[in-house]
Amino acid sequence: MNKTLKEIVKIVGGSLVGDEDVVIKGVSGIKEAKKGDITFLSNHKYIPLLNTTSASCVITSFEVSDSPVNLLTVKDASLAFAKVVELFSNVEIRHPRGIDSSAKIGKSVVLGKNVSLGAHVVVEDGAHIGDGTIIYPGCYIGYSVAIGTDCIIYPNVSIRERVIIANRVVIQSGSAIGSDGFGFAVVEDNKRRRIPQIGTVVIEDDVEIGANVAIDRARFDKTIIGAGTKIDNLVQIAHNVVVGKNSVIVAQVGISGSTQVGNNVILAGQAGIVGHIEIGDNALVHAQGGVTKDVPCNTQVSGYPARPHEEAKRVNACVQRLPKLYKQIHELEERLKALEQTKHGEKSG
Amino acid sequence: MNKTLKEIVKIVGGSLVGDEDVVIKGVSGIKEAKKGDITFLSNHKYIPLLNTTSASCVITSFEVSDSPVNLLTVKDASLAFAKVVELFSNVEIRHPRGIDSSAKIGKSVVLGKNVSLGAHVVVEDGAHIGDGTIIYPGCYIGYSVAIGTDCIIYPNVSIRERVIIANRVVIQSGSAIGSDGFGFAVVEDNKRRRIPQIGTVVIEDDVEIGANVAIDRARFDKTIIGAGTKIDNLVQIAHNVVVGKNSVIVAQVGISGSTQVGNNVILAGQAGIVGHIEIGDNALVHAQGGVTKDVPCNTQVSGYPARPHEEAKRVNACVQRLPKLYKQIHELEERLKALEQTKHGEKSG
Amino acid sequence: MNKTLKEIVKIVGGSLVGDEDVVIKGVSGIKEAKKGDITFLSNHKYIPLLNTTSASCVITSFEVSDSPVNLLTVKDASLAFAKVVELFSNVEIRHPRGIDSSAKIGKSVVLGKNVSLGAHVVVEDGAHIGDGTIIYPGCYIGYSVAIGTDCIIYPNVSIRERVIIANRVVIQSGSAIGSDGFGFAVVEDNKRRRIPQIGTVVIEDDVEIGANVAIDRARFDKTIIGAGTKIDNLVQIAHNVVVGKNSVIVAQVGISGSTQVGNNVILAGQAGIVGHIEIGDNALVHAQGGVTKDVPCNTQVSGYPARPHEEAKRVNACVQRLPKLYKQIHELEERLKALEQTKHGEKSG
Secondary structure, eight states: OOOHHHHHHHHHHOOEEEEETTTEEEOOOOOTOTTEEEEEOGGOOOOOOGGGGSSSSSEEESSSSSSSSEEOSSSSSHHHHHHHHHOOOOOOOOOOOOTTOOEETTTTTTTTTTTTTTTOOEOTTOOOOOOTEETTTTEEEEOOOOHHHHHHHOOOOOOOOTTTOOOSSSOTOEEEEEEEEEOOEEEEETEEEEEOOOOEEEEETTTTTTTTTTEOOOSEEEEOOOOOOOOOOOOOOOOOOOEOOSSSEEEEEETTTTTEOOOOOOOOOOOOOSSSEEEOOOOOOOOOOOOOOOOOOOOOEEEETEEHHHHHHHHHHHHHHHHHHHHHHHHHHHHHHHHHHHHHHHOOO | OOHHHHHHHHOOOEEEEOOOOEEEEEEOTTTOOOEEEEEEEOGGGGGGGGGTTOOOOOSSOOSSOSSOOOOEOOOOHHHHHHHHHHHOOOOOOOOOOOOTOOOEETTTEEEEOEEEETTTEEEOOTEOOOOTEEEOOEEOOOOOOOOOOOOOOOTTOOOTTTTOSSSSOOEEEEEEEEEEEOEEEEEETTTTEEOOOEEEEOTTTTTTEETTTTEEEOOEEEEEEOOOOOEEOOOEEETEEEESSSEEEEETTTTTOOOOOTTTTTTTOOOEESOOOOEEEEOEEOOOOOEEOBTTTTOOOEETTTTHHHHHHHHHHHTHHHHHHHHHHHHHHHHHHHHHHHHHHHHOO | OOEHHHHHHEEEEEEEESSSTTOOEOOOTTOOOOOOOOEEEEEEGGGGGGGGGSSSEEEEESSSSSSOOOOEESHHHHHHHHHHHEEEOOOOOOOOHHHHHHHHEEEEEEEETTTTHHHHHHHTTTTTTOOOOOEEEOEEOOTEEOSSSSSOOOOOOOOOTTTTSSOOEOTTTOOEEEEOOOEEEEEEETTEOOOOOOOOEOOTTTOOEEEOOOOOOSSSSSEEETTTEEOTTEEEEEETTTEOOOEEETTTTTEETTEEEEEEOEEEETEESSSSOOEEOOOEOOOOOOOOOOBOTTTEETTTEEHHHHHHHHHHHHHHTTTHHHHHHHHHHHHHHHHHHHHHHHHHO
């Protein structure tokens, strides 16, 4: 499919500096782009690539003067680019369609319109699956699970009994939703006995969950993932955690039991959060941060134990200068000694 | 089901301060509880909730005077509460029952009494599965695997050939037991060749394993998880690791090859342990700790590289005061300079 | 099977100090070995075990004088030992053979010679699977996936549409290849909308991938794992990452989007790498390192934020001495005060 830049501007908006009659034939990354491609620039460090890219147009939200390439400046480059990708995508997305004959469907299961169940899917008794939801091969849907409309559940996902999943939820391959919380009572001689985990998990509208994630069911009540929250791969969410709306949980983060995470929170990669604390709205935990106490709204923390990010950076700068400091102190000591000796010399002199 | 507090005390023990005729109708969390609910208090920071909870009784092992709510004081609140949860649980646990027609069972497989094999389970040649063990849909049981009695293996778990699993073991969804150890020999030009991993994994009685865990088989010999040990989600256990009895391994911990972990050890979330070391009995590695050498029995370590916890805390307190220290040293230097100048002044004066 | 040390030396090379007529009956670890076993020594800290092992021969590449046990010194002990293990292995490796009747095979699928598809495998339309490749039960192979020759895909692996896997690739249980990259555009009020991830993943020759790994497909273009690279369990590789050849990525490492990792790189356990940076050839990131900027070729980094390893060690040594330093500074201050008072005394005297 070919489109002129003029046509593209009509679709995605923004203002073009360059030749609106140029014909675009495809989309690509800024490094790999060739003539006829449109690409985008979202990271400051790649601005110099404007001088070397072969793309015929670059979408960006940065202010760039004297761009050597046609430049389409928009408010949100990622969003504009997503629209362009959809426009040019010649990749046919083929989800499983219909109910495969090898799918096992229990008693009293309610399937909406246009539900797809791939090969070897298991849907246990009493489950409800809403209109247009697609379940890929090898998934397990436990008894009395409720899944809303237009969800996509990728292969080999396990959703245990009574879990509730709302609408337009996407779950990538291999994730485990509703596994038992890690709760034990010490009974004697260090032996532990499982505390029944009879609660469940609620995943609200428009949540996305990555691959090989684990979200445990609550002891009683619910582990909740709020509407619009996006969870990356290999994330651990323990029992009774409540995550708010539109938060972002990056890969390999771990959240311990009963912790509450607010709205619009970002937990960067490999961060770890202890149990029974609160992370306020709009907070940001930096990568690998180890959070041991409440994080107030609108603040950033980093390091272990996590502290206000600006303070942590200042402290870290001090730490890096320590070898110098040790020398400086040694020198101070020498000078002091010299003074003391003079003094002593004066006294004894 | 209704029970008076008097009846509950008979079942779980402990001493009640309050009205033993109060009728309990259900269980709940301390925040969510309503009139007629029994709940429990296991974390000091929630003691103030005694004043606001609507529960009709709180189980605790803390000493609380003047509780505004009926208080049942027991030695182990978690254990007592687990008993109460079981008592009131109206959640019917429905495991798969019987051998599903789509399960594939190899030659010379021995199945005990009341074994359940869910849909699409695969049991390869020569496997033994003990009485009462339940295997959920989509699990893979390799050839010559031996599983004891009364185990529960949740959906999409992969157990590779010759792995040995004892009795009352629980494995949550998606875990991989007996995958090949990460062992390679450099052959030439940085190319690596796999060293055959012909050992196996032994999981002893009463072990519980979380979701999406990976436990690798030994090069030869065995990777061993000792009786009563509890493993949380997304934990990595490398080849030839030996974990003792009744230890607790929290989510996202990684243990490298050939390391030995003692009895009653706690490895907190996201801790990492290098290979070929020993973690002594009753040791505690704090969250995100990076352990690079042996940890003696009965000690605690934290940080990276991990050090004795009290020392690490002291050092960390010093680190946080560094910006102040730099100022203090600058001031010292100024004062020293002043003295030196006076001295110089005296001399030259 | 029995072999004399003389016969073994012929096969694996190296020079023997000891009795070449000794008969070897099996292989074992150095601690567990009994008379008649051959074992190996690859870690310096185990050299004292030479005095206590019951093995009849130890393979090593260390120089050891006066070994009390027959010693076979070779250039690469691991490689030599791998050969010996293969020689003595009486463990029959039994992969699934043939096409199981429960495997679901789509339209236009091309299967090479001697392909094995285990029970309940799903191969979608248009997939190609090369000669000798073995796919274990429960795996999902998406549409138009291409897998080369002699690969082994263990149970419950999910390989999404259009992923390309070359030859002799091994993937352990439960891994997710080609899941959607974690890419969203903020549309309004903190709500995010998925940016289509229409690229794919390319896994080159001789790559090995551990259990429960996640490798995301590129936004467009390709996420690439270079030939000979070995990836351990529970590793996260985000969209558009490019890993070079013969690199080693240890368990629980996370690599963020668009980062480029060179050849012969080692990323030790639980290391985390931010997005959009380059890790140069032959670089080494130590365990739990948090890498926030480019790492030059042939360098080592550690800590968070990661710094040159030798510098980080020096800084860390300074940090550990901080409690002492604080005392030392207090003492300096006292001495300075004393001098100042004398001075003052002199002046006022």
